[in-house]
Amino acid sequence: MNRPYAKQMAFDLDQPSDSAPINLTSRRPSAELLDILDEWVAAGWMRSIDRAVAGLVLNHAADISAPALLALVLASHQAGQGHVCLDMNACLIDAKSLLRIPSGDGRGNDIQAVPRFTPADLLQGVTLTGWQAALDSCPGVVLQRPESSIHGSSILGAPTSEQSNPPFVREGGLLYLRRYWQQEQGIVAALRSRLTPDALPAEPIRHILDALFPSTIAQPDWQKIACAVAIRRRFSLITGGPGTGKTTTVVKFLLLEQMRALEAGLPPRRIRLCAPTGKAAARLLQSILGQMDALLAPFDAAFPDLRKALPDTVETVHRLIGVRPNQIHPVYRAENPLPADVVVVDEASMIGVELMAKLLASLDETTQLVLLGDKDQLASVEPGAVLGELSSVIAPDAYTAETRNWLAATTGQTLPDSETNKSIVTDAALAQAAVQLHHSYRFDSASDIGALARCVNAGDASGALTLLRTNKEQASVRLVADAAGHQPLRRIVQESLAPWLAALNEPLSAENQDARASAIFAAHNKAQVLCALRHGPYGVTGLNRWIEDMLRRSGALAVTGDWYIGRPIMVTRNDPALRLANGEIGITLPYVNPESPQSPPSLRVAFVNEIIEKGESPIRWIAPGRLTACETAFALTVHKAQGSEFDHSVLVLPAMPNPVLTRELIYTAITRARHRFTLVSAPTDTTFTVLKQGIASRVQRSGQLGAKLARLDD
Numbered sequence: 001m002n003r004p005y006a007k008q009m010a011f012d013l014d015q016p017s018d019s020a021p022i023n024l025t026s027r028r029p030s031a032e033l034l035d036i037l038d039e040w041v042a043a044g045w046m047r048s049i050d051r052a053v054a055g056l057v058l059n060h061a062a063d064i065s066a067p068a069l070l071a072l073v074l075a076s077h078q079a080g081q082g083h084v085c086l087d088m089n090a091c092l093i094d095a096k097s098l099l100r101i102p103s104g105d106g107r108g109n110d111i112q113a114v115p116r117f118t119p120a121d122l123l124q125g126v127t128l129t130g131w132q133a134a135l136d137s138c139p140g141v142v143l144q145r146p147e148s149s150i151h152g153s154s155i156l157g158a159p160t161s162e163q164s165n166p167p168f169v170r171e172g173g174l175l176y177l178r179r180y181w182q183q184e185q186g187i188v189a190a191l192r193s194r195l196t197p198d199a200l201p202a203e204p205i206r207h208i209l210d211a212l213f214p215s216t217i218a219q220p221d222w223q224k225i226a227c228a229v230a231i232r233r234r235f236s237l238i239t240g241g242p243g244t245g246k247t248t249t250v251v252k253f254l255l256l257e258q259m260r261a262l263e264a265g266l267p268p269r270r271i272r273l274c275a276p277t278g279k280a281a282a283r284l285l286q287s288i289l290g291q292m293d294a295l296l297a298p299f300d301a302a303f304p305d306l307r308k309a310l311p312d313t314v315e316t317v318h319r320l321i322g323v324r325p326n327q328i329h330p331v332y333r334a335e336n337p338l339p340a341d342v343v344v345v346d347e348a349s350m351i352g353v354e355l356m357a358k359l360l361a362s363l364d365e366t367t368q369l370v371l372l373g374d375k376d377q378l379a380s381v382e383p384g385a386v387l388g389e390l391s392s393v394i395a396p397d398a399y400t401a402e403t404r405n406w407l408a409a410t411t412g413q414t415l416p417d418s419e420t421n422k423s424i425v426t427d428a429a430l431a432q433a434a435v436q437l438h439h440s441y442r443f444d445s446a447s448d449i450g451a452l453a454r455c456v457n458a459g460d461a462s463g464a465l466t467l468l469r470t471n472k473e474q475a476s477v478r479l480v481a482d483a484a485g486h487q488p489l490r491r492i493v494q495e496s497l498a499p500w501l502a503a504l505n506e507p508l509s510a511e512n513q514d515a516r517a518s519a520i521f522a523a524h525n526k527a528q529v530l531c532a533l534r535h536g537p538y539g540v541t542g543l544n545r546w547i548e549d550m551l552r553r554s555g556a557l558a559v560t561g562d563w564y565i566g567r568p569i570m571v572t573r574n575d576p577a578l579r580l581a582n583g584e585i586g587i588t589l590p591y592v593n594p595e596s597p598q599s600p601p602s603l604r605v606a607f608v609n610e611i612i613e614k615g616e617s618p619i620r621w622i623a624p625g626r627l628t629a630c631e632t633a634f635a636l637t638v639h640k641a642q643g644s645e646f647d648h649s650v651l652v653l654p655a656m657p658n659p660v661l662t663r664e665l666i667y668t669a670i671t672r673a674r675h676r677f678t679l680v681s682a683p684t685d686t687t688f689t690v691l692k693q694g695i696a697s698r699v700q701r702s703g704q705l706g707a708k709l710a711r712l713d714d
């Protein structure tokens, strides 16, 4: 075992026997602790970067105690798991669930060498006070009292020398990497300043809202309420499942904003729309354009300029704030705020603390921010589940009497007096700025996809299994049990790939190649195989290899070498020079150079320009050699499919329960499906334990955004 730091340290050489967990309570970091960290990395339980944190810390503080060192390493590990901090108390109560260690071998393969100890083993006998005290004597950790940090006395403005800005912050029982703590503080401060309601006259709003929502649907109309909530503060949050009308609502909200401005003789509001990925941005634009005519028609006569006052494009968040290659700061930031009065962000569940902090820092404090998203979806892979955390303090009927009066005056809707149920009434300003849309117009009560999503969300595994095990021929949701030899899986995969493999055979010429590539992408988008895991036979890596091999053997694709016609790839790292974002999908196709149409076609990777700018063609053609970071993408992880929709989504479950497979992941996979959802279970999982355990397991993110904003009201 590699012990690179052994020479630098004053180890406690009183090594425990191999069979007993090392006692962490009284030790300096022994060589054995470092060995154990190496074992965790080798088993895929932890990233090398987390192990490197131990090395860096020891370089600066060789006499750090073992519990403190383990805490710092675990804080780094948690960042890799999407948490902004290590919740030390939760870790001591249930390290296994919190840390998601052990995770098999993390790769789904047979484990070569099982680590001798888990973090839970090492933490036996450690108390929260003891652990905190160990950190407090560590020079790399600064202590923040929760109250002082919330009310602004924080290390944010402190000088930037290493000594005064230690890399870790402990706030109560939470241990943060400092940057995430700062970002969380930045978000809290920016949202806090936006939560005070504006003094608006209700009557003009009522008159426009009645025109926008003419139907007399059964009360309450949450879309109308959402508009009234969003207009009142400079921050609002509209959450809802698929097809609940988030886009419809936001378009009506924008119409409300512009009609108010036009009626008052003011210039139209400067509105910007954005989403975390190009694909999500394109979907939002498509959805808005699809609804615009019908929504505008009743107002054409009274407001002839209304259409011009609405945005005609949707950008990625990165583009909106001007993130630039090799530059730490985006173009728009506190010193140079984005010129916008209203910013709407769709698919906000995919945004982590870093991007949200940058977005908020780019906005003038007068700019109104509206977040849209589905709080039940998987959170961002980046640390910080901003939407989930903000939603966590919201109860659907947590409006105060004051808010209900405002809603009655502006919408004519009387919400039930929830003060009869004191347990859910909260004064939290955040809760007054949020609305949950409940009714799905896409998946009505008869839709099995909608019903399945609801069962999974409610943790009802047996209800989900009943729906999935239907024997209906053309069922929109179904379960396929794979068998030895993988014949069932093969059939599903072949069926899902068939449309675009057929599209590949259309004839090619220099004139039609963009249209042909667009048609191939459209066919490719009809169905998508999704995996929960990256590694292992049922993870994306194994499945992609298997699919590629199957297509080669069947002659469906001429798989020769790394690059071949029809190879779908996913970009795995942002490449600003090529204007490619991590997660973008390309398809390898023959390309005829329009300059020399007689020359034989060469291989290029086609990418869709999701949002076409003036003068741009719909497809970008990039030579394979220029792509520095990409992988084959017949199958994708559910994370990477977030923000996309397919006619048919196929989720392939791993053979063994895995902490990565959670309720949120399964829900996200189901809600990617427009018309059909198929779940494939491994042959060995005859009792569907993997699905049941996945539905029972929830992602617990350790951030404090919601709680901090709620505490501001105290």
Ligand SMILES: Nc1ncnc2c1ncn2[C@@H]1O[C@H](COP(=O)(O)OP(=O)(O)OP(=O)(O)O)[C@@H](O)[C@H]1O
Binding pocket: 223, 240, 241, 242, 243, 244, 245, 246, 247, 248, 249, 287, 291, 441, 442
């Ligand atoms: N109040 C309503 N009455 C009738 N149809 C509606 C209503 N609201 C939305 N719809 C329709 O339901 C469909 C979904 O609406 P919309 O796209 O606004 O939902 P969404 O929540 O943004 O969906 P997603 O984010 O999942 O794409 C659209 O066809 C829309 O026209």
